[in-house]
Amino acid sequence: MNHPHRTASLAVALALFTALTPALADTTATVGGTSFVNKGLVGVGRIPAAQRDKFGETFGSGSGMAIDTSGWTRDAAGYKGSLWLLPDRGYNVAGTTDYRARVNTVGIEFSPIAPGAAPAAGQEQTAVKATLADTMLLTDDKSADTTGLDPLSDVRPAAGDMPMLPVATNGKLALDNEAIVRLPDGSMFISDEYGPNIYRFSAQGRLMSATQPPAALVPMRKGAPNFSSDNPGPGAADPDPKDPETGRQNNQGLEGMAMTPDGKFLIAVLQSAPRQDGGDSPSTRQNTRALVYDASDQGRLKLAHEYVVPLPVFKDAKGKTKVAAQSEIVALSDTAFLMLARDSGNGQGLAKGDASLYRQINVVDVSAATDIAGGGFDAADKPVAPKGVLDPSVTPAKLTPFIDINDAAELGRFGLHNGGAKDHNELSEKWEAMSLASVLDPKLPDDYFLFVANDNDFLTQDGFQVGASYKADDGADVDTMFLIYQVTIPGLAKK
Known part of the structure; x- marks a missing residue:
């Protein structure tokens, strides 16, 4: 027998529970x-894998991102609004190619889903409409x-205000771009893997200046700077030795970079530990470096602070210790930043990849960490963490978990x-770009949308780059994707 009043009360209770569920799902x-x-998550969107850019080449996605x-x-x-997406060195599954560095401008229309709510059926990934608007090539200072x-082994000697720079055998400046900061005048700071350097480009894409990191991060082979990443182009020889002896490990350069909200400091973080600090092994590379530069003179960055950042450590399915290298940062102040860290070898586009474990x-806090800038640890011959064991005189930054991108319930919605x-x-596999934009709600002055984008490695079945068509292995067709989270970050607008 039905009880109308009891049924109505139950309906009200269920409605109340549903309304409260988003708040209960918050993580702090x-x-x-x-x-x-x-x-x-409040929105998901895509750019198709087969998208071509302004120059008719397969679109490069999010190694770095900056929202206007x-x-x-x-x-x-x-x-x-619009955002700038920075691709890396192009489709390079079979070795690197003569892909010209560039920045893509993408128009964004965004209709967020209420936090915790379920999108309408068939509309789960339509909250973000991303449209390629423009592509700009990046050129050297000439x-x-x-x-x-x-x-490989080619180096352009330092001259004038320019430090030594990595060049390919064709004489061109070699760039493997990873992070972008767009400045109010349209100029850009871009960090790369090869140097690992920080470059400043004009609003038109011309190189204006370059900043070389401390000697401890510069890759050295046989006593000389050697910027190879062990990804030779067609017909080129492998580097000798394969790995640097000190400095950044192959393909582990300045992966994350961001400007502080007040515009005074630029923070750049090495993807994982330098070789001499345990970076010679996947299981001991956890002690990476955060470089904090005084950006008051944008043409002459000055290293102001330097900290050891302990990357997350986890166990794989076989119980082996793994380190989650960092892929991007967002600066919250000169002492705190968001850091995206992840495993590798897992995800769509990889035929043998399993579920990602991390x-x-x-949130990274360096306020109580030891400042090692300008000290002995900036030299390649004095490791701060030999074999991955941190020097007892050094206090590292503190990490606090914030957002689990692999959260099954959030993804499932x-x-x-x-x-x-x-x-x-x-x-x-590769989630490598982040940027913040305000929700523009006076009732929620500390709320922001955190955009997170992937690097799809240019994997498509309809690819075209450097004058040739290609098809990615194993039928891979990986879209550029955006995941948008709504987050509360108190006081950010006042900094």
């Missing part, structure tokens, strides 16, 4: 008395094309999954 990271809140916050607007329909080719955004079927909705 407390750092130094400040609580950072992750309200969850000055043009970010909100109306009754949602949000509109306005010549750059290249993605491995620089993809997480942490938007039709996505980690591992399992090798289909269009499995997360791809």
Whole structure:
């Protein structure tokens, strides 16, 4: 027998529970008395894998990203704006190619789903409409094309204000770009893997200046700087030896970089530990470096602080210790930043990849860490963490978990999954770009959208680059994707 009043009360209770569920799903990271809140995924979007850029070449996706916050607007329909997506050195599955470095401008229309709510059926991945608007090539200081080719042993000597630079055998400046900071005048700071250097480009894409990191990070082979990443181009020889003896490990350069909200400091983080600090092994490379530069003179960055950042350590399915290298940062102040760290070898586009075991955004706090800038550890012959064991005189930064990108429930709401079927909705391997934009709500002054994008490695069945068509192995067709989280970051707008 039915009881109308009881049924109505139950309906009200269920409605109340549903309304409260988003709040209950929030995750909080407390750092130094400040609580950072992750309200969850509120939107997903894609750019097709076969997209071509302005120059008719396969679109490069998110190794780095910067949202144009000055043009970010909100109306009754949602949000509109644009962002810059930085690709790396091009399609290089069989070795590096003469791919010209570039920056893509992408128009964004965004209609977020309420935190914790379920998107309408069939609309799980339509909250973000991303449209390629423009592509700009990056040139060297003489306005010549750059290249993605491995620089092998070639070095352009320091001259004037320019430090020594990695060049390929064709004489072009070699760039493997990883992070971008767009400045108010349109100029850009871009960090790369090869140097690992920080480059400043004009609004038109011409190299203006370059900053070389401390000697401890410069890759050395046989006593000389050698910027090869052991990814030779067609017909080129392998470097000798394969790995640097000191300095950044192959393909582990300045992967993350961001400007502090006040514009005073530029923070760059090495993807994992230098060779002499345990970076010669996947299981001991956890002690990486964060470089904090005084950016008051943008043409002459000055190293102000340097800290050891302990990367997350986890166990794989076989119980082996692994280190989650970092892929991007977002600066919250000169002493705190968000850091995306992840495992590798897992995800869509990889025929043998399993479920990812670690993809997480942490809050990094360096306020109590030892500042090693300018000291003995900046020299290649004095490791700060030999064999991965941190020198007892050094206090590292503190990491606090914030957002788990692999969260099955969050992904499931938007039709996505980690591992399992090798289909269009499995997360791809490389999540490498982040940027913040305000929700523009006076009632939520500390709320932001955190955009996270993947590097799809240019994997498509309809590819074209450097004058040739290609098809990625194993039928891979990996879209550029955006995951957007709503987060609360108190006081950020005041910094």
